[in-house]
Amino acid sequence: MARYLIVRLGLGLVTIAGVVLLTFVLQFSLPGDPARRIAGPRASPEVLATVRANLHLDDPVASQLVTYVSDVAQGDLGVSYIRRRPVIDLVKERLPATAVLAFGGLLVEVLLGGGLGLWDGLRRRRSRVLAAGNVVLLSIPTYSLGFLLLVVFAYRLDLLPLGGGTSLEELILPALTLGLFGVPYYAAVVSESTRTALASPYMRTAVAKGLPRRVILRRHVLRNCLSPVITLAGLDVAIYLSGVVFVESVFAWPGIGQLQEQAYNELDRPLLMGTVIIAAVVVVAFNLIADVVRVLVDPRARVEEAG
Amino acid sequence: MTPLLEVEAVSVRYDGFEAVTGASLTVEEGRTMAIVGESGSGKTSLALAVARLLPPGGEVVSGSVRVDGVDVTALRGADLRRARGRLVGYLAQDSMAALNPVLPAGLQVAEVFETRDGTRRREARHRAVELLGQVGIQRAGEVAAMYPHELSGGMRQRVMIAMALALRSRLLIADEPTTALDVTVQAEILALAAALQADHGVTFLWITHDMGVVAEVADTVAVMYGGRIAEQGPAGEVFGSPAHPYTQALLETVRGGAEAPPKAPFATIAGAPPAGVIPPGCPFHPRCAHAFEPCPEVVPAMVDTGPGHRAACHLLGVGR
Numbered sequence: 001m002a003r004y005l006i007v008r009l010g011l012g013l014v015t016i017a018g019v020v021l022l023t024f025v026l027q028f029s030l031p032g033d034p035a036r037r038i039a040g041p042r043a044s045p046e047v048l049a050t051v052r053a054n055l056h057l058d059d060p061v062a063s064q065l066v067t068y069v070s071d072v073a074q075g076d077l078g079v080s081y082i083r084r085r086p087v088i089d090l091v092k093e094r095l096p097a098t099a100v101l102a103f104g105g106l107l108v109e110v111l112l113g114g115g116l117g118l119w120d121g122l123r124r125r126r127s128r129v130l131a132a133g134n135v136v137l138l139s140i141p142t143y144s145l146g147f148l149l150l151v152v153f154a155y156r157l158d159l160l161p162l163g164g165g166t167s168l169e170e171l172i173l174p175a176l177t178l179g180l181f182g183v184p185y186y187a188a189v190v191s192e193s194t195r196t197a198l199a200s201p202y203m204r205t206a207v208a209k210g211l212p213r214r215v216i217l218r219r220h221v222l223r224n225c226l227s228p229v230i231t232l233a234g235l236d237v238a239i240y241l242s243g244v245v246f247v248e249s250v251f252a253w254p255g256i257g258q259l260q261e262q263a264y265n266e267l268d269r270p271l272l273m274g275t276v277i278i279a280a281v282v283v284v285a286f287n288l289i290a291d292v293v294r295v296l297v298d299p300r301a302r303v304e305e306a307g
Numbered sequence: 308m309t310p311l312l313e314v315e316a317v318s319v320r321y322d323g324f325e326a327v328t329g330a331s332l333t334v335e336e337g338r339t340m341a342i343v344g345e346s347g348s349g350k351t352s353l354a355l356a357v358a359r360l361l362p363p364g365g366e367v368v369s370g371s372v373r374v375d376g377v378d379v380t381a382l383r384g385a386d387l388r389r390a391r392g393r394l395v396g397y398l399a400q401d402s403m404a405a406l407n408p409v410l411p412a413g414l415q416v417a418e419v420f421e422t423r424d425g426t427r428r429r430e431a432r433h434r435a436v437e438l439l440g441q442v443g444i445q446r447a448g449e450v451a452a453m454y455p456h457e458l459s460g461g462m463r464q465r466v467m468i469a470m471a472l473a474l475r476s477r478l479l480i481a482d483e484p485t486t487a488l489d490v491t492v493q494a495e496i497l498a499l500a501a502a503l504q505a506d507h508g509v510t511f512l513w514i515t516h517d518m519g520v521v522a523e524v525a526d527t528v529a530v531m532y533g534g535r536i537a538e539q540g541p542a543g544e545v546f547g548s549p550a551h552p553y554t555q556a557l558l559e560t561v562r563g564g565a566e567a568p569p570k571a572p573f574a575t576i577a578g579a580p581p582a583g584v585i586p587p588g589c590p591f592h593p594r595c596a597h598a599f600e601p602c603p604e605v606v607p608a609m610v611d612t613g614p615g616h617r618a619a620c621h622l623l624g625v626g627r
Contacts, residue, residue, distance in 0.1 A: 006478045018485070096617075105454065182593070200404065201399055201401060201404035201405045202405055202408070204399070204405070204408040205399065205407075205467075205470075206398070207360065207391065208358060208391055208392060208396065208397040209391065209470065209473075209474060210390070210392035210393065210422075210423060211418065211419075211422050216420050219410065219418070220407055220410075223409050224407075224409060227409075233401070292365060297409075298409055298455060307569060
């Protein structure tokens with residue numbers, strides 16, 4: 001287990017290093033002169049030159065890369081051009097809102113998707129209604145579903161607020177939007193795991209033992225659905241925590257995704273690059289966490305991954 | 308002796324395909340009957356029908372199964388669940404697949420006490436460890452905490468047997484439980500089964516295609532072919548004077564191996580067992596060396612050939 005963790009940690013660091021390198025390269029494709037964005041359109045050539053020097057913009061690319069990587073390694077993601085504040089502070093401010101939305105979305109998809117999957121898995125035949133619903137959900141673009149929910153529930157029916165804040169009422173629609181997209185995946189995975197468990201020889205053993213239905217369901221069916229759900233949830237938490245741009249922008253949810261969108265619109269290089277790198281770190285970290293939890297829950301994984 | 312298991316004219320059907328046709332047999336309490344046959348002979352379907360474990364789509368379409376006087380084919384719902392395990396236990400062939408991979412071995416034994424007898428968790432665990440010790444597992448406390456994949460095949464089969472002991476099943480169906488084990492472990496498990504029978508009076512219905520196992524465990528034997536019982540009787544009778552050409556051919560394949568000179572080709576039965584469609588008349592007639600006029604058309608009736616020894620063959624009817 002320790003060796004496995006070290007290997008995974010190493011691979012995670014390589015992934016993050018790759019993302020850092022990639023963001024560094026991609027920034028050169030962004031339009032505009034960073035120095036002018038900071039100093040303003042009326043800045044004198046002298047001021048521009050000072051700014052360029054401060055940002056090491058005139059250094060050779062290789063030395064810029066070294067400076068950038070060593071800054072990032074020390075947790076310094078630079079200062080936002082527009083907001084004049086360290087990127088890391090801006091992200092920290094937005095993190096709570098994003099975390100609330102992420103766990104709201106996760107709750108919706110695990111409960112709704114998992115529940116539907118279990119229901120489907122226990123049926124003799126798969127539900128066509130669920131299959132059709134899954135196709136519909138998989139086909140709708142995020143912002144369409146978000147706007148649809150907004151129009152129906154907030155505007156027409158006036159049941160819920162239009163958004164802009166982080167209250168519980170304001171959380172419902174964005175969390176639902178986020179979670180609904182996960183529902184088909186969880187429903188499919190849980191339905192399949194349930195079917196596999198029900199058709200397995202160990203289920204025959206459990207039935208032959210005369211175990212009550214609730215024990216069979218809880219101990220012998222649900223336990224076996226846990227492992228794939230944890231894998232899915234680990235991926236989702238990571239993606240959601242790194243900011244969901246569309247959902248946050250549709251509902252004006254003040255999270256990291258909204259920050260990313262603004263950074264993009266404002267061509268705020270450090271902020272854009274910083275949020276991408278943080279996203280990479282979060283994804284790598286939660287993949288690792290999900291794997292560890294999965295190994296704790298599913299003893300078979302220990303053998304597979306020991307080698 | 309009273310019969311513990313009475314199977315009467317049972318037919319099992321899967322979506323139109325008849326896997327077992329009119330099978331009747333009885334097993335005395337505390338004895339072992341072996342059901343012998345090739346793959347597709349219907350022996351497993353018959354066993355699953357007795358255990359009420361037929362997969363969806365499979366059902367007993369006629370006949371009755373009585374275990375300890377209870378008609379198990381008529382049990383429904385909660386009655387069926389309560390009867391499961393108590394009346395009939397099931398030892399599967401593949402112990403790796405038959406144990407839940409994500410639960411510790413001890414828990415899978417202990418849950419019987421917990422859910423059926425209402426035993427408290429700690430007490431149930433304690434009794435499970437005790438049973439694991441009884442079936443010959445060393446350091447049972449440690450093994451109880453281990454997962455199926457961490458155990459050897461022999462140990463897993465012992466866990467399955469401990470489970471059956473926890474259930475105190477009257478009838479234990481052993482569906483080739485030793486097939487996947489190597490010879491020495493197989494011998495240990497067979498010895499354990501014999502000890503259980505001596506100590507607890509367990510009745511066994513032993514499904515196998517291994518004549519060596521039959522010779523070891525069986526008091527009585529039923530030979531199945533094409534969904535029908537071809538011959539049944541006391542093991543000594545069936546082995547000593549097989550009445551059905553299929554039984555004779557089956558024994559030939561084994562004896563040929565033992566008595567033939569080294570490197571002589573194995574004796575085999577020409578042709579293949581029926582797959583999908585069972586031939587009309589006697590199901591064995593296409594492969595039978597002695598087939599004559601009635602065989603392809605008329606299903607032979609069971610004829611007594613000795614004390615408790617019966618076979619279904621037209622040759623017996625004409626007074627050979």
